[in-house]
Amino acid sequence: MMPEPLIFEQSRPGRRSPGHAPAEADESRGLPEDALRSSAPLLPEVSELQVVRHFTRLSQKNFSIDTHFYPLGSCTMKYNPRACNRLAMLPGFLGAHPLEPVDNLQGLLECLWELQEMLKAVTGMKAVSLTPMAGAQGELAGVAMIRAWHLARGDGERREIIVPDAAHGTNPATATMCGCDVVEIRTGRDGDVDLEALRQAVGPRTAGIMLTNPSTLGVFERQITEIAAIVHEAGGLLYYDGANLNAILGRVLPAAMGFDVVHINLHKTFSTPHGGGGPGAGIVAVGEHLEPFLPVPVVAREEDGRFVLHGQAQRPNSIGQLSAFMGNTGILLRAYVYMRMLGAEGMRRVADHATLNANYLLARLAAGGFRPAWPGRRASHEFSLSLQDIAREAGVNAMDFAKALLDRGFHAPTTYFPLLVPECLLIEPTETETLETLDAFADALLAIRAEALQDPASVRNAPVTLPVSRLDDVRAARQLDLRWQPLAGEPE
Amino acid sequence: MSEIPEGLQYSRTHEWLREEADGSLSCGITDHAQSALGDLVFVELPAPGRKVTAGEAFATVESTKAASDVYAPVSGEVAAVNDALEADPGLVNSSPYGEGWLLRIKPAAPAAGLLDAAAYRAELDSAGD
Amino acid sequence: MPFVPHTPDDVSAMLATIGASSIDELFDEIPTGLLIDRLEGVPAGLGEQAITRLMHARASRLPARLCFLGAGAYEHHIPAAVWELATRGEFYSAYTPYQAEASQGTLQVTWEYQSMMASLTGLDVSNASLYDGATAFAEACLMAVRANRSGRPRRILVSRYLHPAWLDVARTIVAGQQIELCELPARDGRSDAAALAGIDAAGYCALAVQQPNFLGALEPVDELARWARHQGLLVIGACNPVALAILKPPGEWGDEGADIACGEGQPLGIPLSGGGPYFGYMTCRQSLVRQMPGRIVGRTLDRDGRPGFTLTLQAREQHIRRSRSTSNICTNQGLMVTAATIYLSLLGAEGLRRVALRCHANTRRLVDALTALPGVSLLADGFFHEVVFGLDQPVAPLLEKLAGRGIVGGLDVSAQFPEFGHALLVCATETRTPEDIALYARTLGELLAPSAESREHDA
Structure with missing residues (x-):
């Protein structure tokens, strides 16, 4: 594939894409001279066709769900239905200003209110706020609510957040952002939390515990009820990281497991697009005791059926606002459409088939010689393999496998996460893939394994079919090159 | 097998100390540590003059895959830092006991609880190195 | 409609490979007390045709109107x-x-x-x-x-x-x-x-x-x-x-x-x-x-x-x-x-400059038109594309009446910034035409008039 020149390198002085800006430049009457910029910003001067070709060609250098199987563990890269995008982009939604009279926004707010109701149903919680704009913001909201609850009870010393060693890195990072200390507890030999370690970790300083269930290790935490009892008895609360909700959607309610607060990544379970790294949506749902602290705004329905937004005035104990307006509204609409299309029965089938696909792949790969990280355990909607044996034997590591998969037309699974599984591949097929795709992927991984044993150098050399071969990360970090700068004599 | 020169003192957290002619102590990270971290891309050092306590995290070394704290092996005051690392953090990889030194400490008290080369080697061996 | 592709034969073959007799069996590590039989509170699924109709109906609740509201979110032309x-x-x-x-x-x-x-x-x-x-x-x-x-x-x-x-x-x-x-x-x-x-x-x-x-x-x-x-x-x-x-x-x-x-x-x-x-x-x-x-x-x-x-x-x-x-x-x-x-590639520096200048010119035009009305004053000069007007009467009722006539007239910032009295924040981007601005000024003038008269009457 030809390299695509930078848009700046395609620029020619004086070239324009007319029709997008006023035909002539107005005067700057009334703007003080010393407030004005003295030189133009370095933006490209290109035609519309150049722009269309450039970005089309760049798009073709991406793997995406629409073009490739994407078994990225803990990311739930399922099909993003076209209807969700098209219907969220109707002019009646796109054109709505967030601060216009609420009467103008009734259609939008009705969707959001019903979304809140459905999210209550799938979590078993009592109240929902849709505003967090990503999982990490949902976590921040959740931990801030836990802190607020303790403070409201005069229990300000509770500043410790317990996190399993396998947790996603955002969990400890969030706890720190909220002014809490992180207490890490280890995972037992079978992949479940070590209860003894937990008992020793809890105490009068415990604010809460952050857990994902099924865990990031790809197994269901079987002692969840005991964990909830230990933490609650110690005076702490339970935070559910909903990253893996796809595994139990419509089968287990997080509230029933004893959780007090939940965040859900709508861009995972409810299939809103990942967009090359966002936007996401990380809604939070809580039990009754935490409802007063929910971030605002929250959509409310008045007695006459009219929908309104409740802010700090109606919810004085709220932890506050997390976005300038009301979160990633357009993403919420996509999730709403998706949930309405699935319905209650469809949601259950999501969990069923996500779990079926993961267990099928695990069975095929284990039969072919791969070592499951947790032998004897069921896969949830994902599973982890440890490539430590083959790394020792052939000198081919998990990253080499990842790159070799790219050459065979599959996106790589998550690699080196969770860190406690050596040479880890975390594989999540999702429910939307066909049996043929799953088989082709298993065949590819088995073929790479065979190749690694015969000709390890060729696997270590992958990828060879993509626009670039492996990139020099060390050079990237040591010789920072973060923006285009015209060379002398180059057109600006 | 990583290099462990004789005549230096070592900490269990993989720092080394060398006594200089003026009585100050040079400090760096061991060959084993740099090899485990991989190519360093950034080194963050404390300002000269800062008082440090033994065991305190007082510097950070970063590779593309990890960010790791460096702990003060001895209490004292930071007398000098290796400015060359700003432009070339890879010196720590290529010469961990030489050009890749991190800083000099004017000790407030004699170092305690450190290992000699043989003991540090034994420590690494028992950890499966 | 869960977008799952498997046929019943696929499912049987996969279960056979796994060595399980049913999908339910794959959930056997979950304590039975936690499992539910059905999900309450979520309606039945809709086909694409039905959800399309529903969403069009909801989207159509946004009326056609002229928007002079900014306050951090701005309407611009998007190529x-x-x-x-x-x-x-x-x-x-x-x-x-x-x-x-x-x-x-x-x-x-x-x-x-x-x-x-x-x-x-x-x-x-x-x-x-x-x-x-x-x-x-x-x-x-x-x-x-x-x-x-x-x-x-x-x-x-x-x-x-x-x-x-x-x-x-x-x-x-x-x-x-x-x-x-x-x-x-x-x-x-x-x-x-x-x-x-x-x-x-x-x-x-x-x-x-x-x-x-x-x-x-x-x-x-x-x-x-x-x-x-x-x-x-x-x-x-x-x-x-x-x-x-x-x-x-x-x-x-x-x-x-x-x-x-x-x-x-x-x-x-x-x-x-x-x-x-x-x-x-x-x-x-x-x-x-x-x-x-x-x-x-x-x-x-x-x-x-x-x-x-x-x-x-x-x-x-x-x-x-x-x-x-x-x-x-x-x-x-x-x-x-x-x-x-x-967007920035299509506009370029010159295009973006023209957009910015047109925003400013339109807001200047809006200032000229609105300050010609009795009881409306510009609180501070030196603006880009948004300004605060001081009014001689409460803003909220006026905004409500403007909305009734198809104009989103701005944001009432009186409560937030009491130092300005009755204060209205208004924005005009490049998407507003001279006719839009004239219509806003005319309509506001009509709505302001009775109040000014009634005050004279009261006096």
Whole structure:
């Protein structure tokens, strides 16, 4: 594939894409001279066709769900239905200003209110706020609510957040952002939390515990009820990281497991697009005791059926606002459409088939010689393999496998996460893939394994079919090159 | 097998100390540590003059895959830092006991609880190195 | 309609491979007491035809109207190519570019975006974006505190007329970290540079100002930046990116420029969309790059010496540093940034300048038309594309009547900023025509008239 020149390198002085800006430049009457910029910003001067070709060609250098199987563990890269995008982009939604009279926004707010109701149903919680704009913001909201609850009870010393060693890195990072200390507890030999370690970790300083269930290790935490009892008895609360909700959607309610607060990544379970790294949506749902602290705004329905937004005035104990307006509204609409299309029965089938696909792949790969990280355990909607044996034997590591998969037309699974599984591949097929795709992927991984044993150098050399071969990360970090700068004599 | 020169003192957290002619102590990270971290891309050092306590995290070394704290092996005051690392953090990889030194400490008290080369080697061996 | 492809035969074959007799058996590690038989409270699924009809009905509840509302979200013309390209499946359904070789498209777009934002703000480096303007501002505050090595207090001076919702968000986000946001003295709708001399700068580590500010007014950014830098404070400039096509970029404020710029990226090709998704931008001096939160794309070489792009400086981030990372953020607003990069490519510097100038000219036109009405006065001159008018009567009832006549007339800021009395914040972008503006003035004139008469009558 030809390299695509930078848009700046395609620029020619004086070239324009007319029709997008006023035909002539107005005067700057009334703007003080010393407030004005003295030189133009370095933006490209290109035609519309150049722009269309450039970005089309760049798009073709991406793997995406629409073009490739994407078994990225803990990311739930399922099909993003076209209807969700098209219907969220109707002019009646796109054109709505967030601060216009609420009467103008009734259609939008009705969707959001019903979304809140459905999210209550799938979590078993009592109240929902849709505003967090990503999982990490949902976590921040959740931990801030836990802190607020303790403070409201005069229990300000509770500043410790317990996190399993396998947790996603955002969990400890969030706890720190909220002014809490992180207490890490280890995972037992079978992949479940070590209860003894937990008992020793809890105490009068415990604010809460952050857990994902099924865990990031790809197994269901079987002692969840005991964990909830230990933490609650110690005076702490339970935070559910909903990253893996796809595994139990419509089968287990997080509230029933004893959780007090939940965040859900709508861009995972409810299939809103990942967009090359966002936007996401990380809604939070809580039990009754935490409802007063929910971030605002929250959509409310008045007695006459009219929908309104409740802010700090109606919810004085709220932890506050997390976005300038009301979160990633357009993403919420996509999730709403998706949930309405699935319905209650469809949601259950999501969990069923996500779990079926993961267990099928695990069975095929284990039969072919791969070592499951947790032998004897069921896969949830994902599973982890440890490539430590083959790394020792052939000198081919998990990253080499990842790159070799790219050459065979599959996106790589998550690699080196969770860190406690050596040479880890975390594989999540999702429910939307066909049996043929799953088989082709298993065949590819088995073929790479065979190749690694015969000709390890060729696997270590992958990828060879993509626009670039492996990139020099060390050079990237040591010789920072973060923006285009015209060379002398180059057109600006 | 990583290099462990004789005549230096070592900490269990993989720092080394060398006594200089003026009585100050040079400090760096061991060959084993740099090899485990991989190519360093950034080194963050404390300002000269800062008082440090033994065991305190007082510097950070970063590779593309990890960010790791460096702990003060001895209490004292930071007398000098290796400015060359700003432009070339890879010196720590290529010469961990030489050009890749991190800083000099004017000790407030004699170092305690450190290992000699043989003991540090034994420590690494028992950890499966 | 769960988008699952398996036939009953597929399922049987797969279960046989697994060695399970049913799908239910795959859930046998879950304590039975936790399993539910059916999900209550979610309606039955809809086909695409039914959901299409429903959503069209909901969307149609937004009436046709003329909008003069800004306050942080602005209606601009968005070229058709922007979203045609941005919603291509290869952008829309791609993940974060962790596998760089399979993500060169997203990575190059992001690097081009970083280049454009750095130049637009006059600073050295940009990250790959944050959630929105409010969170970018909050993160800028956290960054300024992190970068403060001289042991100054964790207090930041903030202009009174910085977007109030951004201040709320910043307070929510920094609440756990003992950071205090303190108000700068203000006068006539902008920060009061003359009052700086009375401030003990040693009590603060940074100063933040929005340009133009929430009320649309131009702040004395040169004086503020000069004073703050001289006093050893970091300077945060929060700017409307369209305004930067004509206004002095933060990197050139005062003598040495601001240290961090941030703001709401929505004006760059992102639809209003009920408040999101938008994106926040952030740029800074080279020396602060390791304190910057969020993803950053760098250019490097591959094994064969070809240039390519990859995420870099990842050791700052949560997946490596965990509890010691610069932020818990692990996303950017990738798709929005893709759209903004396409928008900026289509407009170019000259196109963006013309958009900015037309916004200003239209607002000037609106000011001329509205201040000709009795009882309407301009509270502060020196604005970009938004202004506050003082009225001689309460704003809310007027806005309600305007809405009844198909005009969203602006935002009532009387309660938020009581120093202005009855105060109406109004914006006119390049999308308003002279006819739109004349209609607004005529309608407002008609609505104002009875009230003026009735007051005379009462007198």
